[in-house]
Amino acid sequence: MTNMLYKIFNKEKYKNIKISQKNDELKKIFFQKTEPKLKKIFNTLKKKKEISFLHSGHLGDIINSLPLIKEISKKKKTTLYIEINKILPKNISTKTHPSGKYYLKEDSVKKLMPLLKSINYISKVKIYNREIIDVNLNLFRELPINFNIDSVRWYFHLTGMHTDLSIPYFNIKKVNKFKNKIIIMRSLRRQNNFISYRFLNNYKNIVFVGLKNEYEDLKKVIKSLKYYESKDFLELAKIIKSCKLFIGNPSFGFALAEAVKCPRLLESGPNFPLIYPNGKNCYDFYFQTHFEYLFKKIYKT
Helix, strand or coil, rough: CHHHHHHCCCHHHHHHHHEEEHHHHHHHHHHHHHHHHHHHHHHHHHHEEEEEEEEECCHHHHCCHHHHHHHCCCCCCCEEEEECEEEEECCCCCCCCCCCEECCCCCHHHHHHHHCCCCCCCCCCEEEECCCCCHHHHHHHHHHCCCCCCCHCCHHHHCCCCCCCCCCHHHCCHHHHHCCEEEEEECCCCCCCCCCCCCHCCCCCCECCCCHHHHHHCCCCCCCEEEEECCHHHHHHHHHHHHHHHHHCCCHHHHHHHHHCCCEEEEECCCCCCCCCCCCEEEEECCCCHHHHHHHHHHCC
């Protein structure tokens, strides 16, 4: 009986055949293309004393790769190369993407560099110019895994190396001006349609630190919301580190909040939960009752 006949007369059998065919294709691609790259990285980390890394963005993905770089830097000297203007795949919508059709634009890199250069376990940070690279951090996109796992852990599976995610990825100073503020950074992408921020109208010390159009979108709901534009991402990280409470959805802002380990709440989305808070004073929520309960729990501490 052909697959077409199974499709008509035995749909369960047809479904299992298609799943098996897909798995076989994934295995073929992995063993021929991806596994040799993983083995090369594994052997390089064993042999070399200086390791170079490459990342092309997104911004949050770069921050999420820092725990791995930090762990490797305990025994190796590290250099991080950042690639500019790598074009997004055609299947990714660019309408609400902050860098348009690119993973990372030059203006974003200019804001990111002061933060990366302040990290003491990275020896050098440079713009990529076709240098030979030891660990291509973009390789996580080729892994045959479910990307709903914690996105920080994507990078662990490039090397087999793990680290404690409950501790900060880097240390920076606090800014007194923001120590009693509720800081929000909420992108237009990956918003949870089951929740509302309207209850925060009962609070006056709320500052939005994302993009201006993102602020204007949330201002419709939180009338008392203030806006602050940081000069670069080092200042942004300091603000987030200093706050009484940070709230954000799966985006660059929450990646920074995870990195500095401030008290934080993650607006997680039921359709694509790829970020999970790690450590103390942090929670994710999907529904309104839990959002308000967890907010009050952290805010009162």
